[in-house]
Amino acid sequence: MPDPRTVDLEPLKKEAALRAVALIESGMRVGLGTGSTAKYAIEEIGRRVQNGELTGIVGVATSEASDLLAREVGITVEPLDPRPLDIAIDGADEIAPNLDLIKGLGGALLREKLTEVQARRLIIIADHSKIVGQIGEKSPLPIEIARFGFLSTVERLRQIVPGGRLRQPGAQPYVTDNGNYIYDAQLAVGGDIAALERQLKGTLGVVETGLFLGMAERAFVASPDGVRELS
Numbered sequence: 136m137p138d139p140r141t142v143d144l145e146p147l148k149k150e151a152a153l154r155a156v157a158l159i160e161s162g163m164r165v166g167l168g169t170g171s172t173a174k175y176a177i178e179e180i181g182r183r184v185q186n187g188e189l190t191g192i193v194g195v196a197t198s199e200a201s202d203l204l205a206r207e208v209g210i211t212v213e214p215l216d217p218r219p220l221d222i223a224i225d226g227a228d229e230i231a232p233n234l235d236l237i238k239g240l241g242g243a244l245l246r247e248k249l250t251e252v253q254a255r256r257l258i259i260i261a262d263h264s265k266i267v268g269q270i271g272e273k274s275p276l277p278i279e280i281a282r283f284g285f286l287s288t289v290e291r292l293r294q295i296v297p298g299g300r301l302r303q304p305g306a307q308p309y310v311t312d313n314g315n316y317i318y319d320a321q322l323a324v325g326g327d328i329a330a331l332e333r334q335l336k337g338t339l340g341v342v343e344t345g346l347f348l349g350m351a352e353r354a355f356v357a358s359p360d361g362v363r364e365l366s
């Protein structure tokens with residue numbers, strides 16, 4: 136097995152994406168994820184739409200960036216409405232053995248959760264670096280918070296998850312597509328994740344968390360040894 140630190144992850148991400156896109160059939164309404172892995176899926180859907188392999192596809196994008204990319208590659212994009220989606224394909228930051236996920240390092244967690252909760256099937260695509268034994272092992276947990284009074288919300292969050300910080304790549308905080316900020320929390324590994332999700336969702340100022348619990352149907356996880364399917 137090659138040293139994981141020297142493996143080029145891009146071909147692996149693409150391989151996982153192609154496996155998921157193979158599940159799409161003509162006429163489907165498809166949730167389009169966000170991030171460097173989901174990008175390969177959007178490009179492949181576009182390729183199949185362009186060459187006529189897939190017809191009547193409608194995409195619902197989980198970010199402005201994915202919306203733009205989808206239109207560029209020729210996918211018809213519609214806003215989210217109450218109708219179910221046949222399938223959604225997206226990346227993740229952590230994948231636990233029971234397919235609980237951390238998502239949102241790319242900042243799109245709110246639109247991702249709003250979209251993917253309406254999907255009959257949520258298919259996760261990733262390289263092997265995203266696999267963890269327990270949620271919180273590798274990735275911070277992104278929490279989208281309202282901008283108004285954000286310092287107070289950060290204080291409330293610090294009472295619940297002491298480690299963490301407001302996402303601030305430069306002089307100003309990172310702003311989501313929804314005009315909100317993100318607090319990246321460090322979780323204590325091994326706690327009751329479902330209880331934590333309830334507590335965070337009940338915290339004033341919290342808009343949404345990057346915990347996607349019980350939502351994914353399966354994951355295609357690519358490593359240099361091939362693509363593993365988890366369900």
Ligand code: 5RP
Pocket residue numbers: 168169170171172173225226227228237238239240241242243244247
């Ligand atoms: C964006 C997400 C992404 O799906 C997640 O960050 C994985 O991204 P990448 O495929 O670039 O590693 O949740 O909000």
